[in-house]
Amino acid sequence: MRVFVAGASGAIGRPLVAKLVAAGHEVTGTTRSEERAERIRAAGGRTAVVDVFDAETLRAAVLEAAPEVVVHQLTALPERLDFRDPETYAATNRVRTEGTRNLLDAALAAGARRVVCQSIAFAYRNEGGRVKSEDDPLEEDAPGTFGGALRALREMESMVLGAEGLEGLVLRYGFFYGPGTHYAPDGTTIADIRRRRMPVVGRGTGVFSFIHVDDAADATVAAVERGAPGVYNVTDDEPAAMKEWLPVAAEAAGAKRPLRAPVWLAKLVGGKEVGAFALELRGASNEKAKRELGWEPAHPTWRTGFRETLG
Numbered sequence: 001m002r003v004f005v006a007g008a009s010g011a012i013g014r015p016l017v018a019k020l021v022a023a024g025h026e027v028t029g030t031t032r033s034e035e036r037a038e039r040i041r042a043a044g045g046r047t048a049v050v051d052v053f054d055a056e057t058l059r060a061a062v063l064e065a066a067p068e069v070v071v072h073q074l075t076a077l078p079e080r081l082d083f084r085d086p087e088t089y090a091a092t093n094r095v096r097t098e099g100t101r102n103l104l105d106a107a108l109a110a111g112a113r114r115v116v117c118q119s120i121a122f123a124y125r126n127e128g129g130r131v132k133s134e135d136d137p138l139e140e141d142a143p144g145t146f147g148g149a150l151r152a153l154r155e156m157e158s159m160v161l162g163a164e165g166l167e168g169l170v171l172r173y174g175f176f177y178g179p180g181t182h183y184a185p186d187g188t189t190i191a192d193i194r195r196r197r198m199p200v201v202g203r204g205t206g207v208f209s210f211i212h213v214d215d216a217a218d219a220t221v222a223a224v225e226r227g228a229p230g231v232y233n234v235t236d237d238e239p240a241a242m243k244e245w246l247p248v249a250a251e252a253a254g255a256k257r258p259l260r261a262p263v264w265l266a267k268l269v270g271g272k273e274v275g276a277f278a279l280e281l282r283g284a285s286n287e288k289a290k291r292e293l294g295w296e297p298a299h300p301t302w303r304t305g306f307r308e309t310l311g
Contacts, residue, residue, distance in 0.1 A: 001024075001025045001026070001068050001069065001224070001225075002025070002026045002027075002028075002065060002066060002067045002068050002069075003020055003025045003026070003027050003028070003067055003068070003069045003070075003071060003224055004027075004028050004029075004030075004061075004062055004065045004067035004069070004070045004071065004107075004110075004112070005017060005020070005027060005028070005029040005030070005045070005071045005073060006029075006030045006052060006070065006071065006072055006073060006074050006103055007030065007031075007072070007073035007074035007075065007118075008027075008029025008030055008031060008040045008045060008047075008073065009029070009031040009033075009036035009037070009039050009040060010073055010075065010180070011176055011178070011179065011180030011181045011213050012073055012118070012173075012176065012213050012216050012217055012220070013029065013040075013073045014039055014040075014043060014180065015043075015213055015214050015217040016071070016073065016217040016220050016221070017029050017040055017043040017044065017045040018043040018044060018217075019217050019218060019221050020045075020221055020224065021043065021044035021045060022044075023221055023225070025224070026046075027044070027045035027046065028045060028046040028047070028048055028061070028064075028065040028067065029043075029045045029046070029047060029048070030047075030048045030049070030050050030052075030058075030061065031047065031049060032049065032050070032051055033049065034049055037049050046065070048061035048064075048065070052074055052095060052099040052102055052103060053094075053098060053099060053102065055102045055105070055106075058102055058103065058106050059102075059105065059106040059109055059110075061106075062103075062106035062107060062109070062110045062112075063106070063109060063110050065110070066110055066111070067107075067110060067112050068112060068113055068114065069112060069113070069114045069115070069116065069224050070103065070106075070107040070110075070112045070114070070115045070116075071115075071116045071117075071220065071224065072100065072103055072115060072116065072117040072118055072160070073118050073220075074095045074096075074099055074100075074103070074118070075092050075095060075118065076091035076092045076094075076095050077089075077091075077092050078091075079188055080188040081182070081188075084270070084271045085145070086145055088145050089145055089146070089148060089149040089152070092149070092152070093148060093149060093151075093152035094152075096152040096153060096155065096156040097152050097155050097156065100117070100155075100156045100159050100160065101159065103115075104159060104160070104163050104166070107163075107166060108163070108165055108166065112166065113166065113167060114166060114167040114168075114169070114224070115160055115163065115166050115167070115168055115169070116169045116171060116220060116223045116224055117156065117157070117160040117168070117169070117170050117171065118171060118173060119153060119156065119157055119170045119171060119172045119173070119231075120153065120172055120173060121172035121173055121174045121209050121233045121234065121235050121283075121284035122174065122175065122208070122209065122277075122281060122282075122283075122284070123138045123139055123142075123150055123153055123172075124136050124137070124138060124139060124282040124284065125137045125138060125139045125140070125282070126139060126276065126280035126281065126282060129282075130207045130239070130282055130283060131207065131239050131282065131283045131284065131285050132233075132282045132283065132284050132285065133233070133284075133285050133287070133288065134172070134230070134231040134232065134233055134288055136282075138150065138153070138154060142273070142276065144271055144272045144273050145271075145273070146273045146276075157170050157231070161229070161230070161231070167229045168229050168230075169223045169227060169229055169230065169231075169232065170230070170231045170232070171216075171219060171220060171223055171232050171234045171289075172231060172232065172233045172234065172284065173211055173216050173234045173235070174208070174209035174210045174211040174233075174234065174235035174236065174284060175208055175209065175210045175211070176210075176211060176212075176213050176216065177210055177211075177212055177213070177302070177305065177306065177309060178212045178213040178214060178305075178309050179213065179309075180213065181213060183210075183249070183306075183309075183310075184309070185253070185309070185310055190249070190253050190310065193246070193249055193250050193253055193255050193258065194250075194253055194254070194255040196255070196256055196258065196259050198246065198258060199258050199259040199260055199261035199266070200242055200243050200246055200247075200258050200259070200260045200261070200278075201242070201260075201261050201262075201263055201266040201274060201275065201278030201279065202261075202262065202263040202266070202275070202278060202279050203243065203279065204241055204242040204243030204244075204246070204260075204278060204279075205241050205242070205243070205278075205279055205280075206241065206242050206276075206277050206278045206279050206280055206281035207239045207240065207241055207242075207281055207282055207283035208239065208240060208241075208242060208245060208281060208283060209233070209235035209236065209239045209283040209284045209286075210235065210236055210245070210302040210305070211234055211235050211236055211297065211299075212236070212297070212298070212299040212305050212309070214298065214299070215234075215236070215297040215298055215299055216234055218295060218297075218298070219232070219234040219289055219293060219295045219297075220234075222289075222293040222294060222295045223293060226293065226294065227292055227293045228292065232288055232289040232292070232293060233284040233285060233286050233288065233289060234286065234289055234295075235283070235284045235285075235286045235297075236286070236297050236299060236300055236301055236302060236305070237286065237297065237300040237301055238300070238301040238302065238303070239283025239284065239285075240283070240302065242277075242278050242281075245302055245306075246258050248302070248303055248306055249302075249306050249310065252306040252307045252309075252310040252311055253306075253310045254310075263275045263278070263279065266278065
């Protein structure tokens with residue numbers, strides 16, 4: 001099968017290309033720089049150096065690849081997320097709106113039958129149960145810059161799921177950990193944990209769902225090959241409150257036990273989103289993806305996953 005992966009040099013893109021090639025697929029991956037293109041070639045894929053905002057060049061690249069499936073792995077998050085910066089999500093918001101439109105137009109022009117799109121599993125409405133399924137509503141009124149990011153996210157998902165002539169699958173990934181992520185041994189989040197700059201805020205009841213990038217790539221291969229159109233949470237088996245996972249991550253990274261901070265101080269230093277995530281965030285169930293995609297995470301829990309990747 002011919003597969004076109006937009007954003008193939010990112011944290012999930014690199015293992016994804018290698019796994020698709022290993023599964024016997026012919027893969028073309030995009031990146032914006034020739035330097036990163038070498039990573040795609042090293043994984044066994046063909047490359048197209050293209051900017052998703054250059055609609056004509058993107059269209060030409062997709063037409064040349066003639067894919068049956070297009071995979072949308074495009075993001076533009078900064079190396080360090082700063083919720084106080086109103087531009088933190090600006091580039092990714094544009095990718096999720098304008099970039100998605102360009103990619104879908106190119107996919108339709110090339111005669112692709114399916115599109116698989118990256119989304120997030122930590123955008124569910126902060127009410128009711130602590131662990132959400134795909135049928136639960138997304139948040140609509142998040143504070144600060146995250147609110148704008150969620151509007152762009154909903155627009156992206158709507159475009160993919162409603163694209164006429166395409167089978168649209170949206171994969172809502174949990175928080176990535178593993179190579180190339182914020183939770184990698186050299187990632188900015190782990191650096192903050194080591195410096196004790198990431199405390200347990202308030203009661204630390206916000207529930208996080210994690211996923212190792214290799215497991216996310218495996219789930220994406222499954223979505224390329226099978227599964228009905230729709231939304232799938234791609235997370236590990238153990239959603240966990242901040243007060244549970246953060247001390248384990250610190251120990252695995254060789255750091256001192258995290259400090260505790262009152263909510264007012266966390267909001268003052270880190271922005272409104274910090275309080276919402278630390279106290280009210282909802283986790284996500286992976287039961288649908290396991291059942292309907294025939295996928296199982298090789299790292300079923302962050303407890304062992306953190307020790308394996310951060311030790």
